[in-house]
Amino acid sequence: IATVIDYEGRPADMVILRDITERRKADQMLRESEEKYRSLVESSSDSIYMLDRDLRYIQVNQELLKRLGLPQEKVVGKTFGELHSAEETREFEAKAREVFETGKVVQQEHYHARLGRYFLRTISPVRDPKSGEIKAIIVVGKDITELKQALENLKKSEEEYRSLAENVADILLRIDLNGNCTYVSKSAFEETGYTIEDAKKLNIKDILTPESYETALARIKMWKSGTRKLPPWVAEIKSKDGRIVPYELKTSPIFENGKLSGIQIIARNVSERIAAMQAIEHARAYAESIVEAVHEPLVVLDADMKVISANRAFYECFQVTPEETEKYSLYELGNKQWDIPELRKLLNDVVEKNISFKEYVVVHDFPRIGRKIMMLNAKQMRTKEGGKPMVLLAIEDITERHLMETQLRRSSEIQSAIVSLLSLPLNYSMEEILKRALKTILSLSWLNLEQRGSIFLADDEQNTLVLKTQHKVPEILQTCSTVPFGRCLCGRAAATKKIIFTDHVDENHETKYEGIRPHGHYCVPILTDDKVVGVIDLYIQEGHRQDEAEMEFLKAAANALALIITRKNFELEQLKFIYRINEISKGECYLYRSHRAAYNIASHLMLLGVPGICFTREDPEKLIEYRIPKENIIIISSVPLKGYDTTDNLQEISMRIGEFIRNNRGSIVLLDGLEYLVSRFGFDMTYKFLQEKRFQFIENDAILLMPVELNIFSEREKALFASEVKIIG
Incomplete structure (x- = not known):
């Protein structure tokens, strides 16, 4: 209502009517929007709150009140410093001032001591819609404890894998498809003399001889064409000091996002092995060239297999005298160690058919020299035309050589087994991974196992072991599907965190069943950070002697499994997170x-x-x-x-x-x-x-x-x- 002057100069009243229907609709929509926003804020699992320029709480949601442990009336109106420690307030104020000054969103990670949780604060500016001036800030606090712990576990898992790679005797090497080195293990520097700085600049062309480099390029080309497996090969590698050293290389492809990105190489120095093989070949050639000379233990036999003579090496080797040997049948010597049906046939063929034989091996406990491995070579001899044939029998003690070859083969199998365990694809289920791991362990020829075993995983909440896979032990499905810590052999291994060995079914073998066969066990705990995550149970023959080499390998295999289980569990946690989020x-x-x-x-x-x-x-x-x-x-x-x-x-x-x-x-x-x-x-x-x-x-x-x-x-x-x-x- 307004006052106006009419045309005669007298005051009069005038009424102005304004349609405010749209404004009322806008106000209603604004209220509804605010209610939706407030509902969203209150239902959020993140703490959300607004602070003015004095860092005084203006608005807060229920999640923040729950974390502070305070009612709303004791928070709204208070400053940040009144509810937090001086150190936390100082750090927060610095971030808040940065937002007020720059207008940019800032993040801050902090640890809540009372809750024992990690949070990530995201601090955002709130501007006046008209002036654009920053009037307040909004803070969103997200709980990142599980994510942080998962990242820390992943880092630890990677560090343990790297530690294993750095301490393995062989050289571990990774190259890209152009031959550039992307990773070199510590052992490479000790073997070749190159430094870490050298390694960053190396290409395989720099460290391989031309012939080996051409072979390497051809193999890389085969990997690129889709080949998934290539046999090992021997390459000549140039050390920093110019030496040329032979290495046996085992290669496997590296895939990233389903695409070939590089090659992983395990290199083993085979200088000694090649030298040993060459020495053996030279010795064999020499023996063949001087078959009638005195070199190895030699025995000359008549057609009836009686000893005519033997050389000094024979008497020294077997610690016997000519009186104990000559004129006696070969088959009667010592404790009749040569009386072997197959050897009788071979020697008979030498006499009657003039068929020589080589490298016939006899393993025997000789009376005076103990257990030896002897290799026999025989050839027919004649003193004159028409004379009765004689047999020259050459005997070579190959005990040490056999031991060395056995050790080399065992070392190779151990390294291959560990690499196989670490190379198990993580996209398999946990049960499939454990099944393949058990099969790998049982496949080692030098391990005196019964080809039977199982793997358990630990249930921390129940303090029990849960059977996950078994091989040729069907009865265990009924008797040992779950085993409490401390019970029977597997439970004792979990409780003591030590390998439990027994060579027979003793009183500690608490779980028994009808028809149980005599046997022993290696029960190997799988440990991560001194925490039991599982147990490997392997069957051995009754009376088997505990072997340190077997113990060391089983520990290494358990450590490799621990890395795989930890990584797989992390992936399972990631899956749970994806399902949940x-x-x-x-x-x-x-x-x-x-x-x-x-x-x-x-x-x-x-x-x-x-x-x-x-x-x-x-x-x-x-x-x-x-x-x-x-x-x-x-x-x-x-x-x-x-x-x-x-x-x-x-x-x-x-x-x-x-x-x-x-x-x-x-x-x-x-x-x-x-x-x-x-x-x-x-x-x-x-x-x-x-x-x-x-x-x-x-x-x-x-x-x-x-x-x-x-x-x-x-x-x-x-x-x-x-x-x-x-x-x-």
């Missing part, structure tokens, strides 16, 4: 409004080893950014697409999904193309397909993700979808 569960089917979210979830699960398959209408080139392997993709199309499997038959899609999840329990299936299937086969048939599939996914503990544009469906169709699957987004 995306609010998905095994045995469920989901409709996703966001295509990118569905593809990212499926891709991450597949990268962590979850079996997966993708049915899609998407451009195959675009799928590369999601890192879904080509072999896991089926294009939903009636038109064949080169290089891809295609189908547009709903029944075939249903059958292939069913077969896949039956063969891959706990798998992930991405079905992108529901709109196309509805347009092609009708809503009712497609909906019936989902109804049938839902129970198959429940039965096989699998997950179905279906990115879809719901706006194209009617409200009835949306409701039907919602009755069978969960809608996200």
